[in-house]
């Protein structure tokens with residue numbers, strides 16, 4: 330094709346595309362192998378009640394430890410896992426693993442500890458998703474009230490009727506649902522009400538923008554908190570890194586927070602130790 334057009338730049342362009350495709354094929358092959366060889370694992374990031382410092386739960390976050398020892402973040406492989414369908418198996422593993430961890434923590438005396446699990450659209454759309462969820466609950470013995478699924482706002486917007494139906498089935502099992510990265514999609518008030526979710530999770534971008542003087546992040550966070558209140562939903566902020574952000578969120582009426590200020594995502598043994606050291610809650614600096 331490049332020859333026929335007589336343009337050298339076309340040839341260059343094609344070769345670039347080829348490299349990108351090859352890179353993706355390689356990544357997918359490595360990811361498949363990582364799944365087979367148990368090189369995926371979960372980290373857990375605590376979630377804190379902003380009123381009293383109580384540790385209310387944690388979000389399970391997927392990690393991939395490459396053979397080289399390099400830690401590959403989810404932003405680099407979730408998309409390809411979704412695209413290839415591999416996310417269905419990975420997601421099922423994540424769900425079971427996170428439920429097992431929650432049960433272990435409950436047995437270790439951390440009663441009422443909630444476990445949040447991210448779920449992709451491809452998982453949610455899978456005809457056996459509810460069965461998978463039911464199986465994970467039955468096999469691990471987790472109290473479903475202490476399991477929460479995080480779906481992104483943009484994902485919830487894609488197929489409103491279908492998603493509404495799946496959420497209804499999830500809720501019928503007693504599992505709660507949070508809308509992740511909230512504020513970046515375009516859900517309407519009436520749609521949110523129809524969705525019947527439990528929690529809104531303010532996107533990190535708005536929390537980051539809170540400290541910028543004159544930034545609009547603060548007013549968006551405030552709007553989301555107000556929205557949650559009006560709809561009777563709990564609100565959690567993600568990406569809280571500073572005392573000023575936590576303090577401001579608390580004053581605005583935000584219920585919970587998660588972020589580097591409190592703790593980074595940790596491996597399960599580290600989490601158990603961290604929790605044991607904070608039986609009286611996180612010492613809030615305000």
Ligand code: C2E
Nearest residue numbers: 390391402403404407423447448449568569570587588589
């Ligand atoms: P998310 O669900 O919005 O998760 C929050 C992300 O923010 C995590 O990145 C977390 O490490 C990061 N984070 C938390 N606190 C702070 C902070 O104070 N400052 C900053 N700069 N970052 C903070 P991570 O673990 O790299 O995950 C990225 C995304 O990958 C997640 O965003 C989620 O969409 C996706 N993901 C992670 N695990 C899974 C999974 O098991 N299944 C699916 N489907 N997606 C997952």
Ligand code: MG
Nearest residue numbers: 388447479509
């Ligand atoms: Mg999340």
Ligand code: MG
Nearest residue numbers: 509510530567
């Ligand atoms: Mg999030």
Ligand code: MG
Nearest residue numbers: 510532533567
């Ligand atoms: Mg986010």
